[in-house]
Amino acid sequence: MDFTFIHAADIHLDSPLKGLEKYEGAPVEKIRNATRDAFRNLVDLAIEKKVCFLIIAGDLYDGDWKDYNTGLFFVSQMSRLQKENIPVFLIRGNHDAASLITKELKLPNNVIEFPVDQPITETIEEYNVALHGQGFSSRAVTENLAKAYPAKKEGYINIGILHTSATGREGHETYAPCSLEDLRIKDYDYWALGHIHLREVLQESNPVILFPGNIQGRHIRETGNKGCTIVHVKNGRINSYEHHSLDVLRWELCEVDASDAKAIDEVIEKAREQLERLYQQNEGRFLAVRIRVIGATSIHQRLIVEKDHIINNLRSTALEVGYGDVWIEKIKIETNRLIDIEELKEQHTPVANILEYLEEITNDPDTLQLLLQEFKDLQNALPQELKSSEESFDFQSTDLLTKRLPEVEDLLLYYLTTQAGVEKPS
Known part of the structure; x- marks a missing residue:
């Protein structure tokens, strides 16, 4: 039968x-x-x-x-x-x-x-x-x-x-x-x-x-x-x-390679192309997408500094691409800098001194503990949702503090080196 x-x-x-x-x-x-x-x-x-x-x-x-x-x-x-x-x-x-x-x-x-x-x-x-x-x-x-x-x-x-x-x-x-x-x-x-x-x-x-x-x-x-x-x-x-x-909402990863990008608009345009491809592949189904911006790029520091601008422009792009049916679950900026940090340190400039100090902090548990003490009042003032989110800052952990220091380093490099002519903003 x-x-x-x-x-x-x-x-x-x-x-x-x-x-x-x-x-x-x-x-x-x-x-x-x-x-x-x-x-x-x-x-x-x-x-x-x-x-x-x-x-x-x-x-x-x-x-x-x-x-x-x-x-x-x-x-x-x-x-x-x-x-x-x-x-x-x-x-x-x-x-x-x-x-x-x-x-x-x-x-x-x-x-x-x-x-x-x-x-x-x-x-x-x-x-x-x-x-x-x-x-x-x-x-x-x-x-x-x-x-x-x-x-x-x-x-x-x-x-x-x-x-x-x-x-x-x-x-x-x-x-x-x-x-x-x-x-x-x-x-x-x-x-x-x-x-x-x-x-x-x-x-x-x-x-x-x-x-x-x-x-x-x-x-x-x-x-x-x-x-x-x-x-x-x-x-x-x-x-x-x-x-x-059978699914009505499909999860997708979207990787955007920013290696050869010279401006933020180029990154957003690359993301648009990827999102359009995903939307077509999934036959118009509602998509929840996580975007990862990757690659070693000359605009790494700009991507970090202008993170909010990029995130909201990518969200807007997704809404446009999918006519409201492509939704950005999260955006992760995971690019790397092209600037040679070791070369900068050897130049004996104020920037080099700051970089060396940050490196010392990373390897000094006592200094890290003192930094945590400075954040105590801020910890108490934060709303609960910021304390419990995936990317929340744990004011009790020096491990997480050391993970955040590279981001601080990137911010400093952006504001200091662009003024010094090491990296021109695009």
Whole structure:
């Protein structure tokens, strides 16, 4: 019998998107509703493709609900599938483990949740499908769950549903670890995995083993195309499968090389070209972009001094390029100076004396501590949001102070060397 099903994972419904700096024009509503809109797209797709069932391989939720609205939204979407006679098979992952979710709602009859204490098998006799799965009872499941999964059911398409880090992936905690051999030995036809947010096919066939990735990127470390996997079964075998995009807000990195730039306008124009390319590549989808300005450049000091001017002009450029649908999440100026500091120090000028003093400060813990004392009053006066932001200044740490000194050095070089004729402003 020929049929189609969808494999999705890591929905993280109502997860707050992270690292979003608020400024005029920020798409607050679009950001807030992104995971719901992506999930609604998943349900729309299941109905449009007339799939026989939907698999959710863990982390439907992002943790305990703030209120019942998260659960009610899920129920409303499942009711849409129930109306179309589409069953949903799900397991719990580390973010929605049984011990984490304190609020519960009765789910529609088409939603089948696997237990968390042992793996079991659910069958769909109409399609000769046997689904094997087990959810997480607690957030940190460190044992190999796959080893206890049931033997395959003869004469059926066998599908394993597992939330796992597999052999381990960078940026993801090690939960329910297993090897590919642990999965192969079960002799299933398909392993529907969850937990890893980047789509990855671990084995292309016999059995197919894959992570579909999450359906909506939540921060700048989750860039690119996000969605689910559509699987086609023909003559009782897995015939083909493909990725389908679901995300409504896509995260992208934009690197602007300022190496050969002679003026700030050139940097902004380069950024425009990159943003236009990204917007076209993503077919007009709403983009949240982080811009990194890189390279060793003669205008390095100007970029540091005129940072606010550049940031706001780049934001304005993005709004223009995307007609309001390209939003700048953050801009990082990470260029390097072309001025030879050691050569300047050898000139025995006032500039050289200042540079040498800064170098001494960097290597003198006592002086650094005295500098921190000078900032005590400023620390107390700062609002909380400036103390807790990603780039906040920690007045208790000399390490962070030494990291800031190069920026001070750049500011001094700009104001002193431009006057002395070492670097002419462009």
